[in-house]
Amino acid sequence: MTRVLLLHSGYIPHYRVPVYGRLSGYLRQHDFELIVASDRIQADNPHPIEFRFAETALSTRGITQLLRRERIEVIILFVDMRHPYLFPTYFVAKGLLGRKMIYWGQGLNLANPKSIRNMAYRMEHLLCDGIILYAEHLKKYVAPRFHGKTFVANNTIVMSYGGLPAERRGSVLAEYGIGTRKNIICVGRLQKRKRLENLVAAHARINRPDIGLIFVGPDSDGILNELGGDNVYKLGPMYGARKFDLLSAADVYCIPGAVGLSIVDAFQCGLPLVTEEGDESAEMMYLKDGQNGFIVPRGDIPALADRLLLLLDNDELRKRFSDEARREIAENGHIDKLCEGFRDALMHATGRTTLARSSWTSDGPESVSPADITWMSSTQSEGLRRKHPNV
Numbered sequence: 001m002t003r004v005l006l007l008h009s010g011y012i013p014h015y016r017v018p019v020y021g022r023l024s025g026y027l028r029q030h031d032f033e034l035i036v037a038s039d040r041i042q043a044d045n046p047h048p049i050e051f052r053f054a055e056t057a058l059s060t061r062g063i064t065q066l067l068r069r070e071r072i073e074v075i076i077l078f079v080d081m082r083h084p085y086l087f088p089t090y091f092v093a094k095g096l097l098g099r100k101m102i103y104w105g106q107g108l109n110l111a112n113p114k115s116i117r118n119m120a121y122r123m124e125h126l127l128c129d130g131i132i133l134y135a136e137h138l139k140k141y142v143a144p145r146f147h148g149k150t151f152v153a154n155n156t157i158v159m160s161y162g163g164l165p166a167e168r169r170g171s172v173l174a175e176y177g178i179g180t181r182k183n184i185i186c187v188g189r190l191q192k193r194k195r196l197e198n199l200v201a202a203h204a205r206i207n208r209p210d211i212g213l214i215f216v217g218p219d220s221d222g223i224l225n226e227l228g229g230d231n232v233y234k235l236g237p238m239y240g241a242r243k244f245d246l247l248s249a250a251d252v253y254c255i256p257g258a259v260g261l262s263i264v265d266a267f268q269c270g271l272p273l274v275t276e277e278g279d280e281s282a283e284m285m286y287l288k289d290g291q292n293g294f295i296v297p298r299g300d301i302p303a304l305a306d307r308l309l310l311l312l313d314n315d316e317l318r319k320r321f322s323d324e325a326r327r328e329i330a331e332n333g334h335i336d337k338l339c340e341g342f343r344d345a346l347m348h349a350t351g352r353t354t355l356a357r358s359s360w361t362s363d364g365p366e367s368v369s370p371a372d373i374t375w376m377s378s379t380q381s382e383g384l385r386r387k388h389p390n391v
Helices: 016-028 060-070 086-096 116-127 136-141 144-149 166-175 196-206 240-249 262-268 282-286 301-313 315-332 335-350 378-387
Strands: 002-008 032-038 052-055 074-078 100-105 130-133 150-152 182-187 211-216 232-234 252-254 273-276 293-296
Touching (some): 002 060, 032 060, 086 100, 086 116, 100 335, 130 136, 130 144, 136 282, 144 335, 196 211, 196 301, 211 240, 240 262, 252 262, 262 273, 262 315, 273 301, 282 315, 293 301, 301 315
Parallel strands (some): 074 100, 100 130, 182 211, 182 252, 273 293
């Protein structure tokens, strides 16, 4: 069993806890034992911790001690450039101890792709033994000579919500004092980069008493203090089934600015997304303009209002977009997509070319897929193709 350490800088947010649990179980099937190290796990985390967690004040010295104590062979770094221990860890772990290193992230700072500071990311691409990216389109930020060691693990979350029965929709809205018949919803951390003022302006332009605007999420910067209007509901943070019930009771999802993982929540609940162009985001890979949502010019309030109103008033179109949203996230946002990317990167970094031992019987694996065969030697592949001619 190859021992793998995932370094998560800062604290682990609640939505990553089940992701690491699923990743740990998946990798174990491929003979990788995952340990996750971080400063702490978010205090109000509601999820069971189903992975090995090492609470550690991350520093070069602390990481070095952990590597030796746990006999770590591969390190996955989910660490951004502001942490001073990043490159010293490369020097010690890779240079002195000979450990394999894998970068995981967006490739560079998407908020400012042209910044000279991104040279540090390119240096990390050079040093590491493997690169795991959030999305396929981010490969453009990795030099072509490194594409052979680059793998994609679609950034997503573990989705277990069963859905909201149609007859409960009205009662869910009533619970929060929402009396409008159709509703636009925005869920997540309410930050300036999401340009919520444009959403409020678009809602005001629509100016219909039957259309509400719902904000859900922490607002630590007080963004909503100066934003409001008729039928604008500010509900604060909400998690778990309560959040998903409210999403399912709404009609359209909208974040004009930076779209993050909340698109996964929205699409799982069948909500089309309307956003503005101009923000680079890994999760935008899920949005197909004109199929499961709309992208309008940045700052174009009339266009934003028009697309929102089109989806709100056209039930047939909204239903078609809703079905496409669910299909997209079921196919490309499934947690197995993320796990497969990690598996492939680990296989590459460790030079593994065979299936995990747990997949084999004395005569070879009971079942096999084309993806499995790519990890075998030519002799093993030929033997398995004879045994499984349909693969």
